[in-house]
Amino acid sequence: MTTDQIKVTINGKDFEVPKGARLIDVCREKGFDIPSFCYYSDLALQASCRMCLVRIEKMPKLQTSCTITCTDGMIVTTQSEEIEKAQRGMTEFLLANHPLDCPVCDRGGECELQEMTFDWGGLEERFTERKNYHAERYLSPMVANDPQRCILCKRCTRVCDEWMGEDAIEAGGRGAHTVIGTYLGWLDCSQCGNCIEVCPTGTLLDATYRHQTRPWELAQNITTCNFCSDGCQMSLGSRGGEVRRSVARDRYVNGINGEFLCVKGRFGHPFINHDARIRTPMIRYKKGGKLIPATWDDAIRHVAERLDAIANENGRNSIGVVGSPRLTNEALHVLHRFATELVGTENYTTTELLSLQSFFKHLGGQIATHRDIRYAKTIVQIGGDPSELQPLTGKQMRQAVRNGGATLVLVNSVPIRLREQAKIFLHVRPGTEDAIVLALADAANDSLAAQKAGVDASALDAARQAITNTAGDVVVMFGHELSAEAQAIVAQFPQTFAADGRRILLHPLPFFNNSIGAHDLGMMDQPLSPRQILDKAGAEIRALYLAGSFLPEHLEGREDALSKLDFLVVQELFENEVTAAADVVLPAASYAEQDGTFTNNDGFVQRVRQSIPPLHQSKPDWVIVAQLAQELGLDFGYAMSASAVFREIGEKVPAYSGMRYPLLKDETNPVQAKYTVVGPTDLSSEVAAIRDRVQSLPDTGEKVTVTPEVGTELFRLGGLTDKVAQFHLLANGNPRPDTTAVSPLYQITTADERKLAQIEN
Ligand code: SF4
Ligand code: SF4
Ligand code: SF4
Ligand code: FES
16 A cells, blocks of 8 residues: 555545555544445455445445545445435345244354344334344364354355455355355364454354353453464453453453454363362472461472572572563562572573574664564565464464465475465475575575575575565564574574564463463573583582472473482473472463563563462462561562562663563554664674584485374463363364264363263262
């Protein structure tokens, strides 16, 4: 779209609008309500509901405003008797087969069809014929379907295709008998539930929340997702201290993700109120003994005494402090102060899987936001698999290509699904991604990189040209495959490739909801990985204070490390293999039970808001650490206020300077951390290190040729998702149950119970 302005007149008022703007958007932006069902911003046009009618001077009939592009001098009327009559007629048609069962429909109270019908009032219904009838059914463990409520707007099929690249649902049948359905009768897809979210009626429904509450009974709380680093904004609906559902519905929240959520964000919340949550502090008084429930006072005193004694005997570095990149910024900040100011240890880090220290040190340009990705002209993705690991980023990439015509250059050792959108796919041998970075930065390395990675040198040249020929934004993103040296080179791409009219923006793809915050808050300042901390267990490190847990990847090959410690304290939500080795276990509150912030892979610092009171005796991680610090003689002075902790972050952390909670309250305008952007840095040692490594790689080697199935990472059971029954079905291949009339979860659970009963008899 150009930035030229043209003049349009709407309902007698003159406006300057950008040339090429869509009329329905312009009218709404200027405050004129236009009803619509099939139009959905940033999706391909459907133009089938005919609700968005307007009168345009010099045009013979009423026009659908969703299909009209504004032209200079256009005179538009959005409200008149003629227009309302036509719209009422269309609604009457839509209701001809609609069951009008709002009192038993989960969408009742937040249904666009219901609202429109109520808004006008006195709608006639002259159809007396028998309505079409379709039985309710389940399309998957996550998606329930009441086909007769469908108004065929096809928002669901378009989001599935354009956002998700899955095309898992489609309209079948003809005329009045058309229904939305699945291929082979069962949804074998990523189960994002975006089709549910965008459905304007109660046709597609959240099967995990069905018939639980009416929407007006829920307290809606806007917060940030606690799974991946994309940081989607969501509304947690709770009632009676229990989180019942998670939506991104635009009536409640309008963040970076619009109405998008992935399967984890939408359906992963039942861990919050799960029965297995740790209820009280517990102390194991002697090694090999049992964890015994204790009061908070006793537990904190016990931890303080033991840490004090061990530090006095073995020195400050004998205490290790490790935090999870899932913690809030507030918790990480307090933990950092605890480690550095109170304990004074150099042995602190986070349980992160991708250190971005080198990237931030050499950062030569701006961090790309999700909006930048959507409107980029060229996207270069090196390693990673956003569709599975950062699904919002994956959706933005697909839309950039499909709806925006962007060029995608994909460098990956796995033919991931996003290769379908790629114009250039450099299918490299595993472990050779660094070589490609080297070649992209300097053509002199093309033949070496081509030889080791198993690609054509001409493809490398084409990839480089895709960047240098771009007028507009180029977004370069990278996954965990890149070494620290390669990250430094990528971080300098803005210096290497920027030119007049071309911006190079960078987008790292770490794994966790607060991976970026963990870097910003200093918990990764020490060049120590979690595995190195574990290697020191029982030697230099005698006691470990863990907020969160080590991941199985960290413990692999080091299974006995925790048992070598004199003292292990763990703050956790659930008991696991790490708490099994702990001397003290402290119940931590989930993200839904506390205030705070997470920083996403856009660098946006976004609010986490308390939806329900902390469960049982749990407390926010930062509160636990602050109380322990007080017991050890240092009062941080936060007086139980998360906003006081954040105010201190705003004072002490340069990238967050001046930030306060009130400045972050509007999720439509997220605030980006102010990272230090450096000029050209000397990369000769990094280049030499990569060249040495690449030269030692073999010239031959197998490539991965199989595209991973949808859900390979998304459905993998983790410490939180394994508390959600439906995820177990997905992780086990999403089996189609005997009948789709009854919840698959119910069928499989009862079948299991039957099996269990047989075994017990
Ligand atoms: S759940 Fe997501 S992927 Fe599956 S049909 Fe709906 S929109 Fe498509
Ligand atoms: S199921 Fe919902 S979103 Fe899909 S066509 Fe029907 S009414 Fe529209
Ligand atoms: S894309 Fe990431 S942040 Fe968004 S809902 Fe999914 S897991 Fe949460
Ligand atoms: S919104 Fe324009 S035709 Fe449906």
